[in-house]
Amino acid sequence: MADFMFVLKNFLLVSLAMNMCLIWKINYDDEETLSSKWSSWGNLQQKFHFHGSCFNGEKNNGRVEEAQVSSKRTEILATTSYVASTVVPDGGESVVINLDHGDPTMYENFWKQKGEKTTVVTSGWQHISYFSDVKNVCWFLEPELVTAVTRLHKVVGNAVTEGRHMVVGTGSSQLYQAAIFALSPHNASTPMNVVSAAPFYSSYPLMTDYLKSGLHKWAGDAHKFNKEEPYIELITSPNNPDGSSRQDVVRGHKGILIHDLAYYWPQYTPILSPPPDYDIMLFTVSKSTGHAGSRIGWALVKDREVAKKMTTFIEINTIGVSKDSQIRAAKILQAVSDSCDNDDDDDESFFDYSYKLMEKRWKKIREAVDKTRLFSLPDFSPETCSFSGRTFGQLPAFAWLKCEGDVDDCESFLRKNKIYTRGGKHFGASMKYVRISMLCRDSEFEVFTERLPTIVS
């Protein structure tokens, strides 16, 4: 009887939560395009920052942005009815589709299905101290997170964890900054070169140079780096923005490598055996489970001294990492491992769900692109995934779309058609390319793939 009452109470709680979520979604979706617009202006503003005249520059940008935001707001509010439902008025021409950011809202539906299995309950007295595990090189790392991360890597086979030092970060952005801090000599006369093969993740130059650091400087495309100086090469594999599998390209004797494996998960790419065994590997929950709002990333580091220096960076930068989010990430990652171990067919595993969704979306976007001669997408040769046993080509979190023919500025061209994307120049590539997020909500993706073939030059 007692159990029944408890279960009933919990059921009511969950159903209430779901209603709240629906209301929230209605009020939220119509703001998302605006938000991304704003934040994408933010990126330009950031570029502006480290290029110099921040004050004048930003004031001007400020005015421009104000205008853009207010006009954008009117337009978006006019389409609330669409965003709140999947019914598109007038064929949806008036709707702005913002696919500039990789906001992983696509995963929301899976976690709603999971209900209370992934609910975290935190009492007011818990996690008060700065310290988590003082026997660990990373003293602010929660042991629960270590256990969950180690287990998931074993289940998936996408990283060697034995004998590695784990460092937790406020997302993998902070870990990238911690790594270049740790790897740059602090007594050198010139800053350490940091390179990555173009097209590279648009935030790397910003994160390297925004403080005009004397420790490290962005040295651009790794393919063009030919100095006889020490350098750090960043290898993002699968790559953001183009989804390709990557290896280091400079191959100099003075190089140190950082491997960003944020997208090395079986919904995006075949996992190959043996697991990666690099010196520094970066991961994040944002792209693995979709919990971007928790801001949790982790680094697997071979060298204890490097792990110590990365810990020191995070100690000075933010005095550790949210314990609340570490505990929550641990619960989510355990649930993902559980769902993989579970043989119950009614209880789909996280990676089955997300793989099928990515496969479906890539099929849709390729069909849309094939209907017109204006665009093209990269092709990926199939390989067999050691985790799922499936044989498939990459299903990247971003589509690296090329405008064929006379269109030289693909971003502006798509913007005229109310599709917001991030242009190739941000990634050190040609403006004929744009990066398109594949992780948005179903409703947005639907409208996007319906609109793409209707575009005429």
Place this chain on the structure above:
Amino acid sequence: MADFMFVLKNFLLVSLAMNMCLIWKINYDDEETLSSKWSSWGNLQQKFHFHGSCFNGEKNNGRVEEAQVSSKRTEILATTSYVASTVVPDGGESVVINLDHGDPTMYENFWKQKGEKTTVVTSGWQHISYFSDVKNVCWFLEPELVTAVTRLHKVVGNAVTEGRHMVVGTGSSQLYQAAIFALSPHNASTPMNVVSAAPFYSSYPLMTDYLKSGLHKWAGDAHKFNKEEPYIELITSPNNPDGSSRQDVVRGHKGILIHDLAYYWPQYTPILSPPPDYDIMLFTVSKSTGHAGSRIGWALVKDREVAKKMTTFIEINTIGVSKDSQIRAAKILQAVSDSCDNDDDDDESFFDYSYKLMEKRWKKIREAVDKTRLFSLPDFSPETCSFSGRTFGQLPAFAWLKCEGDVDDCESFLRKNKIYTRGGKHFGASMKYVRISMLCRDSEFEVFTERLPTIVS
């Protein structure tokens, strides 16, 4: 019946949680001294970093630290019996008391009393997106936190919030770095000077210089700053480490001020009317409610452009701030406001509880110091608190203890007596001073105040 079962279930849950906490405390307390030791080495290591030869320097320090840690570990494990209970073997001479850090574990007991009133429940699908409120300058700031912070400042009267822009940070450390980033011109030929009156918070020089930024540089004691150059002056009031009320001291026409009000709460100092109305005011839950592990701070900013640039810094540094911790901090801060509005005498308000505890501890430490001629403490003249109506002198979160007579290195002197503190040199002050945390657990504070009078030169 159903309600009764639910209450019963919750009661069992809370009691179970408390037992877990007891077990955790037993395993935890005996590690804390070690951890702080380690982390205090970390601070030295950080100093080392931005002074130059990180690699050699750190390796050496590394070895030293290893030795210290392992010897310390043996010693601490030997005293586990003490730490697990409040029974002190052999009068506790063998126990290491570490008061180097301001880890606010003192508040744990209050939050345990509150039980489920402050429990946060988070479903797996919640807070997935990067975005919180795109209509806000700080697009990753949770509206619930804005409401809770604004209400608490109104209740306490310790800051003007009307017409201010709020920026949330991963603790106030990140907000300090965001503020100096925002206030330093990005096109200047030389870095912006950053000063604070000695004794100043030991982390300010590190946070300003660890990346050898071209934007800003630590320029030391504000009292000694006499350049005709632009500068940022940091005013910490009440001050860390000495608890004094502060105002700006340079008073140059090229100065920009940042007010760090982390300790401007009624358990530490009389709140004076009218509320502070400065351009940039920094606060944190770590020192107001004790939730250091959540890493949540907030800035109240007058100028929209400055708030935007601070937001940009946090966008590049960590792409926002943990939503899980923002939601939790909001709940905790609402509970503090509720406890102040509540007239129920059985339900003590947070500030009554914490004020009485601080008052008791300061009475105890002054009695201990009065028993010997070796030490002295600063005196504070009483003022009337506009929040509580009480008239009292400062009750700082740290005791700024001076070694009188021939002792020139107070930190080493106390260390010989197994009391770990942070020496004056870290704060730009004389080594005759040390900073001692007043926010530790009761058991540690008891042993500390018993040992102090027994020390002989």
